[in-house]
Amino acid sequence: MTALAANDLPQTVWLLQGVTFDTVLQYAFVVILLILFAILRAVRPGIVMAESAAADPSSDPSSSSPRRWFGSLARRLRSGTPSAERADVAVLAARLTEGFASSSLAERLARVRAEIKGRIVFTTSFGLEDQAIAHVIFTQDLAIEVVTLDTGRLFPETHRVWAETERRYGRRIRGLYPDHRGLETLVARQGIDGFRSSVTARQKCCFVRKVEPLGRALAGAAVWISGMRADQSANRSGMAYAAVDEAHGVLKVNPLFDWTRARVVDFVHEQAIPYNTLHDRGFLSIGCAPCTRAVAPGEPERAGRWWWEQEGKKECGLHVPRTVARPATNSASAPADAQGAVP
Ligand code: SF4
Numbered sequence: 001m002t003a004l005a006a007n008d009l010p011q012t013v014w015l016l017q018g019v020t021f022d023t024v025l026q027y028a029f030v031v032i033l034l035i036l037f038a039i040l041r042a043v044r045p046g047i048v049m050a051e052s053a054a055a056d057p058s059s060d061p062s063s064s065s066p067r068r069w070f071g072s073l074a075r076r077l078r079s080g081t082p083s084a085e086r087a088d089v090a091v092l093a094a095r096l097t098e099g100f101a102s103s104s105l106a107e108r109l110a111r112v113r114a115e116i117k118g119r120i121v122f123t124t125s126f127g128l129e130d131q132a133i134a135h136v137i138f139t140q141d142l143a144i145e146v147v148t149l150d151t152g153r154l155f156p157e158t159h160r161v162w163a164e165t166e167r168r169y170g171r172r173i174r175g176l177y178p179d180h181r182g183l184e185t186l187v188a189r190q191g192i193d194g195f196r197s198s199v200t201a202r203q204k205c206c207f208v209r210k211v212e213p214l215g216r217a218l219a220g221a222a223v224w225i226s227g228m229r230a231d232q233s234a235n236r237s238g239m240a241y242a243a244v245d246e247a248h249g250v251l252k253v254n255p256l257f258d259w260t261r262a263r264v265v266d267f268v269h270e271q272a273i274p275y276n277t278l279h280d281r282g283f284l285s286i287g288c289a290p291c292t293r294a295v296a297p298g299e300p301e302r303a304g305r306w307w308w309e310q311e312g313k314k315e316c317g318l319h320v321p322r323t324v325a326r327p328a329t330n331s332a333s334a335p336a337d338a339q340g341a342v343p
Pocket of ligand 1: 207209288
């Protein structure tokens with residue numbers, strides 16, 4: 001090591017003083033930037049959630065311009081075909097739709113799995129239709145993710161059938177929960193049951209508890225499978241067996257699109273599939289506990305959902321009827337028969 005010469009000392013001190021001063025300034029600047037960044041990170045998500053819900057409760061932060069995501073969806077569907085475009089996705093939807101009417105539920109799901117290379121997500125709310133689909137996925141061991149949106153307001157009976165289904169099939173069903181900041185902001189603003197005050201307030205609640213978690217469930221997925229049937233409501237009769245869901249950037253497939261409720265009830269009975277016991281007490285369509293009631297004989301299937309609102313507006317924002325491809329065969333006119341409970 002070289003010893004410091006006596007005549008080097010003034011220069012060294014000057015250098016040390018200069019370096020120390022600059023360093024202090026630089027460090028101070030960096031520390032201020034880090035503090036500002038940390039504050040922004042902590043505050044921004046809550047602001048974004050509150051702004052989204054307030055400005056457009058049906059909006060989905062995970063969605064983007066169709067132009068931006070169509071190429072991405074095509075690649076997820078076809079495992080990396082770079083030239084795939086919007087038309088290709090629509091063609092694929094139309095191809096899946098071809099001949100679906102004559103195939104069984106198991107054949108429909110197996111075909112979707114065989115045709116699509118990307119991730120497939122099935123969302124269940126443990127209704128009869130969802131239980132039928134989950135039964136096929138689990139018993140056929142199809143590589144389809146099964147997830148549910150636990151809003152925090154579900155019936156105890158729904159949690160019971162969730163647990164019973166996991167026991168029966170030996171498979172875990174992934175639960176997605178509301179973002180805690182968005183939920184805290186919502187409850188602070190409208191109260192714990194504020195959704196009753198207006199349709200807008202209800203849509204804000206559904207956005208925070210359902211739509212936003214759904215966006216996370218479908219992020220990166222190619223296909224979304226749902227248990228919707230066309231004859232459940234006038235709104236749903238306009239939907240398709242397989243079509244592009246622009247709101248979520250996925251191909252959406254409804255494998256029970258043309259089934260009647262009676263057919264679903266029969267299937268669940270024949271296969272001894274676990275089901276929500278609320279169905280035996282007049283609940284035909286089951287959602288959150290404070291927003292669902294039993295229906296009287298002859299009432300529409302979804303009359304028990306948000307019953308204080310006008311008919312025709314009863315959707316929570318999950319199933320937005322935006323389609324690109326329509327099925328060649330549409331059984332939307334199937335009769336809304338057999339609204340009874342599972343025998
Ligand atoms: S169904 Fe009711 S409780 Fe559930 S998310 Fe919608 S408004 Fe909120």
